[in-house]
Amino acid sequence: EKPDLVILGKQAIDDDANQTTQLLAGMLDWPQGTMASVVNATDGSLTITREIDGGLEDISVSLPAIISADLRLNEPRYATLPNIMKAKKKKIEKMTPESLGIDITPRLKILNVVDLLSELLAT
Secondary structure (H helix, E strand, O other), X not given: OOOOEEEEEOOOOOOOOOOHHHHHHHHHOOOEEEEEEEEEEXXXXXXXXXXXXXXXXXXXXXXXXXXXXXXXXXXOOOOOHHHHHHHHHOOOOOOOOHHHOOOOOOOOOOOOOOOHHHHHHHO
């Protein structure tokens, strides 16, 4: 696949760090638009509106690009009880990254780990 656009969420289940978008954009060397509340596509580029402390900011990025979605980007669909019951009966096919042709070799290198508490207590 050669996608022109990757859309990610901005939150994980444990924090609001918004890291995945920046990491993926850095690894692919693609432009990024974070916390997008409005996205408009034009000839080979995107205009992204994002919320900042002072109001709204419009940025433009060329494709291919990576964006992270703000909660205002989409109106969520809520599951109905009949659809929840149908989903419970569906078989989930188990796959491995290898069966999909995905290389999961680590690409990040940890250069240094510092115990900040020990350093602060030592001073």
